[in-house]
Amino acid sequence: MNYGKKYTGLLKRKAIAGYLFILPFILGFLIFMVRPFFQSLYMSFSNVEVSPQGINSVFAGLVNYKRAFTVDTEFNRMLTEQLGKMVVNSFAIMVFSFFVALILNQKFKGRALVRAVFFLPVIISSGVILGVEYDNALLSGLQSTIENSTGGGTSITGAIENILTTAGIGTKAFEIVFEVVDGIYDVAIASGIQIIIFLSGLQTISDSMYEAADIEGCTKWESMCKITFPMISSLLLVNWIYTIVDFCMRSDNEVMEKISDTMIVKLDYGFASAMAWVYFAIVIVIIGVSSLIISKGVYYYD
Amino acid sequence: MTKTAVNKKSEKTFWERNRDSGGYLLKKKVSDIAYRIIRVFLLFGMCFLILQPILNKISISFMAEEDLYNAMVIAVPEHFTTDNYQLAAQFMDYGKTFLNTLLVSLSIAVLQIAVCTLVGYGFARFEFPLKKFWFACVVLMIIIPPQTLSTSLYLHFQYFDILGIIKLLTGSALNLRGSALPYYLMSMGCMGLKNGLYIFMIRQFFRNIPKELEEAAYVDGCGTLKTFFRIMLPDAAPILTSCFLFSFVWQWTDGFYSKTFMGNVSLLARQLQMIADRLDHYIVFTLHDATGASVGYTNAIVATGTLMVIVPLIVLYLFAQKGFVESLSSSGIKM
Numbered sequence: 001m002n003y004g005k006k007y008t009g010l011l012k013r014k015a016i017a018g019y020l021f022i023l024p025f026i027l028g029f030l031i032f033m034v035r036p037f038f039q040s041l042y043m044s045f046s047n048v049e050v051s052p053q054g055i056n057s058v059f060a061g062l063v064n065y066k067r068a069f070t071v072d073t074e075f076n077r078m079l080t081e082q083l084g085k086m087v088v089n090s091f092a093i094m095v096f097s098f099f100v101a102l103i104l105n106q107k108f109k110g111r112a113l114v115r116a117v118f119f120l121p122v123i124i125s126s127g128v129i130l131g132v133e134y135d136n137a138l139l140s141g142l143q144s145t146i147e148n149s150t151g152g153g154t155s156i157t158g159a160i161e162n163i164l165t166t167a168g169i170g171t172k173a174f175e176i177v178f179e180v181v182d183g184i185y186d187v188a189i190a191s192g193i194q195i196i197i198f199l200s201g202l203q204t205i206s207d208s209m210y211e212a213a214d215i216e217g218c219t220k221w222e223s224m225c226k227i228t229f230p231m232i233s234s235l236l237l238v239n240w241i242y243t244i245v246d247f248c249m250r251s252d253n254e255v256m257e258k259i260s261d262t263m264i265v266k267l268d269y270g271f272a273s274a275m276a277w278v279y280f281a282i283v284i285v286i287i288g289v290s291s292l293i294i295s296k297g298v299y300y301y302d
Numbered sequence: 303m304t305k306t307a308v309n310k311k312s313e314k315t316f317w318e319r320n321r322d323s324g325g326y327l328l329k330k331k332v333s334d335i336a337y338r339i340i341r342v343f344l345l346f347g348m349c350f351l352i353l354q355p356i357l358n359k360i361s362i363s364f365m366a367e368e369d370l371y372n373a374m375v376i377a378v379p380e381h382f383t384t385d386n387y388q389l390a391a392q393f394m395d396y397g398k399t400f401l402n403t404l405l406v407s408l409s410i411a412v413l414q415i416a417v418c419t420l421v422g423y424g425f426a427r428f429e430f431p432l433k434k435f436w437f438a439c440v441v442l443m444i445i446i447p448p449q450t451l452s453t454s455l456y457l458h459f460q461y462f463d464i465l466g467i468i469k470l471l472t473g474s475a476l477n478l479r480g481s482a483l484p485y486y487l488m489s490m491g492c493m494g495l496k497n498g499l500y501i502f503m504i505r506q507f508f509r510n511i512p513k514e515l516e517e518a519a520y521v522d523g524c525g526t527l528k529t530f531f532r533i534m535l536p537d538a539a540p541i542l543t544s545c546f547l548f549s550f551v552w553q554w555t556d557g558f559y560s561k562t563f564m565g566n567v568s569l570l571a572r573q574l575q576m577i578a579d580r581l582d583h584y585i586v587f588t589l590h591d592a593t594g595a596s597v598g599y600t601n602a603i604v605a606t607g608t609l610m611v612i613v614p615l616i617v618l619y620l621f622a623q624k625g626f627v628e629s630l631s632s633s634g635i636k637m
Binding site for chain 2: 011014015016017018019020021022024025026027028029031032033035036037039040043100103106108114116117118119120121122123124126128129184185188189241245248249256260263264269273276279280283284287
C-alpha cells in the first residue's frame, strides 16, 4: 500500500500522530484479540489437551460442533430458550424504555428524583449482583407456599391468564405477553441506559416542531407518529444493538454459564470454544439482520 | 393589586369560558387532570418496582433468624439485630477486601479511561490510512461477547509469552494466572470490560468539538500534544467523568473478568459469590450443626452481603448523579 503520495507534509505528520494516539488499541487488539480469536476458532475444531508443557491441539474436524448439537442434552434447549428470551425481552425493553423516556421528558414535580431511580439499576444491578439476586430461593419458595395455601393463581395476571386461556383465544401469543408482564422487573432494571439514550434524543427535538403540528391540527398521537418516531429512529438502532449485546453478556445467561463451566471446571476447551462460537455466530446474524431492517427505516434529519 | 385589577377586567368565571368554548375547556381540563393522576400512579408503581428489592434487603438484613420464618413479621424486624452484618463482614473479610476492591477498581478505571481517551481522540480528530478498518475493529470488540475469546485468553495467560522472548530468557513461559497482571495488561490495550463502548462515547464527544478551536491552537503555536492536553482535555471533562464513573462501578461489580483474569485477588464481587458456601461451612464446622444453613438464613446473609457491596456505589451515585446521567445525555450518542 503506497500512501506516500496522498499523505505528505503536514498530512503525513498528522497521520503519524493519529496512529500514535490509537497505538494502544492496535497493540491490545493484536495481542489480546486477534490471536485468541483465531486460536479459539481453531480450538473449536480440535481436541485440546492441557499438559504441563503447554497446550496440545489436535485437529478433529467438526466433532465438537456435532457434539454440541447432537450429543449434548442441554445445549440445544438452552440455546433456543436463551435466544427466544433475548428477542422477546429486547422488544419489551425497547417499548418500555421508549415509553418511560416519553413520560420523563414531560415536566412535573420530582422529575429529577424519578430519573435518578430509573437509572439506579445500571449501577446496582450490574455484574455479579444480578446473578446473586436470581438465586433468591427464599422468595420463590415463599411464593410457591403462598400460592399453594391460597389455591393457586391469585395474582392479577394469574387470574386474567386463567380467564383468557379458558376462553381459548390464541394461547401461545398470550403466554408470551404474560411472560413479559411477569418479568417486568427484569425489563425495568435492564433499561436504564436505553432510557437515557432515548431521553437525550427526545430533548433534541425542538418544541416549535410540535407547536407547528399542533396549530395545523395534529392530534397528540399523530405528532408522536410523524415527529417523535422519525426524529429518534437513529437512536432506535443504537438502543436495539446495545440491548442485544447487553443481554448476551449478562452473567445470568444460561448458555454463558454452561460455556464457562465447561471451560474452567471440566477443562474441556475445545467443546467450550465450539459452543461459544455457535452462540456468537447466531447473535451476530441476529444483530446484522435486525439492524439492516431497522436502518432501512431510519430517518436522518440533517 | 394590579394583578387582581387586570384579572377583574378580563375575568369571566371558568364556567362562562367553558360555555364560550363549547365544552372544550372542561373536557381538556378533566382529561389533563386524569392524565396527571394516572402518571403519578404509573411512576410511583415503577419506582417502587425498582426500589422494592433494595428495601426488602434492608429489612431482611436486620432480622434475626427466627423473624425470617415468622409469618407475622413482614417489613419491620421483631428481633432487631446487626449480627448479619458482622457475619457477612467476617465471611467476606470486608475491611481488607473493600480496600482491595477500591484500589483495583480505581486503578483499573483510571488506566482504562486514560487509554480510551487517547484512542477516542485519535479516531475523532485525525485522518490516517486504514482508519475505517480500525474503527470497525472497535465496533467488533463491542459486539463480540468476551466469553467467546475467554477460553483461549485464559490459556494465553497461563503460558504467557511475547514472541518467545521470555521463553528464551528463563527457559519456560510465564504463568500470569493467579495475579491481577493480565487484567492490567488488557486494560492498557483497551481490552477491558466495555472498553469499546468508552472509546465510542469519547470519540463521539471529540468529534463534536469545532475544528476552528483546534486550528486556532495550532496557529498560536501549540503542538499536537499541547493541543490535546491544554484545549481538548479540559473540554471533555464531563464525558470523561461519566466514563470514569461507569468504569469504576462496572469494575466494582464485575464477576466475569475478575474471575477469569484476576487470579486470586480478593474482590468484593467474588467474595459475594462465595458467601453462601462460607455460611454453610461456618455453621457445620464452627457451630457444629450438621444440617447446615437454612434457606432463609442463607438468603438473609446473602442479602446483607449484597447490601454491603452496593452501599458504597449508592453513596457514590447520590453524590455524582449528575456525572452519570447528564454528560451521557449531552454527549449525543448517534450513529
